Amino acid sequence: MNILHLSAVSNWGGGENHIENLCTELAITNPEINNIVFCVKNGPFHERLKQTNIKHIASALSIKIDLRFAFNIGKACKTHQIDLIHIHDTTAIQLAIIADKIYNLPPFIFSKKTSFEIKQRKKTLYKYNYPKIKKILCVSEETMRISKKAITDHNKLITIYHGTNLKNKSSKTPFKLRDKYSIKNNTIIIGNIANHIRAKHLDTWVNVANRIINEEQKTNFFFVQIGTFTERTQPLLNRVKELNLNNHMIFLGYTSNASNFIPQFDISLMTSQSEGIPQFIYESMYHKVPVVSTNVGGIPEIITHQKNGLLAPMHDDKALSELILQLVDNPKMAENFINLSHKKVTENFSTSQMAQNTIKIYKHVLNNV
Known part of the structure; x- marks a missing residue:
């Protein structure tokens, strides 16, 4: 079975981590499956793949709909006798459809990794309901519920949780946060x-930090944020400066093996307004760091409020701040959360389980083409 994993994303994120985990797991458990990743040339994902044993092909993608990328998809399918194309993002769907019109490609599977509503526009609905897409793998039940509004054939939809890779965990980092940023031992590190x-x-x-530090006058907190900078970064940095939070917050930018820093956090804070299920929460559960999060997307499917974490409505920085302070004041609660979360993620949400569930779909599609 030859599978082409299609990614047209120009950065590194949870979706790319999912592809890497899937291919790594399948190489161990099912070596008869030949996985090839088709990605953007010279992007962060391409650079990361160069450091792995995962087979990959890179193509230029200078604009969103770059015909060179589409042509190269078709050529790769012919050269490597691809049986099935696993599409991992929405831009890649468009490019695969263009390639299919020219090369008559093998069947598609699409992974829907967010809980964004699918826009009810003719072109968008055509793309998501394209007949070559035989199955849509939803990252959560909430993602499936939202997708049903736009997908005509609900039988195409199935939920497969991604989970965390239990085989590659490490807490090795190039530096310790407390050492590098002179964070005192009694200071609580809030990480994201x-x-x-x-x-x-x-x-x-940023609003949560402002409430805790400036309004509540709890100055024994330090906020660490790790992730790729974008056009949204500078306004965030400006607000941090305006609120005099520079001594209580650091943005590290893109950091390789970022999850290795999680054991250095005292609390993991997620402030998303839309999600599938973020890898950061899975990793925090594994590393036994308590989670405070917004209750969006599929997050409530793995974090139950007051049972193995704390949840608040999106944009509600007041509620999130209060939950953080509540958790700090109740170490026994935090201990219960992390023990239950660790058990839950290791027993139910591993990438090994995700890979085996995905194989079943591959075989089902190919046996019914």
């Missing part, structure tokens, strides 16, 4: 890993 995109709503992240 997310690229600077609209869905992550890092304005709320």
Whole structure:
């Protein structure tokens, strides 16, 4: 079975981490499956793949719909006798459809990794309902619920949780946060890993810090944010300066093996306004760091409020701040959360389980073409 994993994303994020985990797991458990990743040339994902044993092909993508990328998809399918194309982002769907018109490609599977509503526009609906897409793998039940509004054939939809890779965990980092930024031992580190995109709503992240440090006068907190900078970064930095938070907050930008820093966090804070299920939460559960998060997307499917974490409505920095302070004042609660979360993620949300569930879909599609 020859699978082409199609990514047209120009940065590194949870979606790319999912592809890497899937291919790595399948190489171990199912070596008869030949996985090839088709990605953007010289992008962060391409650079990362160069450091792995994962087979990959890179193509230039200078504009969103770059015909060279589409042509090269077709050529790769012919050269490598691809049986199935696993598409991992919406831009890649468009490019695969263009390539299919020219080369008559093998069947598609699409992974829907966010809980964004699918726009009810003719071109968008055509893309998502393209007949070559035989299955849509939803990252959460909430993602499936939202997708049903736009997908005509609900039988195409199935939920497969991504989970965390239990085989490659490490806490090795090039430096210790407390050492590098002179953070005192009694200072509480609030951590977050997310690229600077609209869905992550890092304005709320800054607002939480402002409430705790400036309004509540709790100065024994330090906020660490890790993730790729974008056009949204400078306004965030400006607000941090305006609020006099520079001594209590650092934005590290893109950092390789960012999840290795999680054990150095005292609390993981997620402020997203839209999600599938973020890898950051899975990783925090594994590393036994308590989670405070907004209750968006599929997050409530793995974090139950007051049972193994704390949840608040999106944009509600007041509620999130209060939950953080509540958790700090209740170490026994935090201990219960992390023990339950660790058990839950290791037993139910591993990338090994994700890979085996995905194989079943591959085989089902190919047996019914």
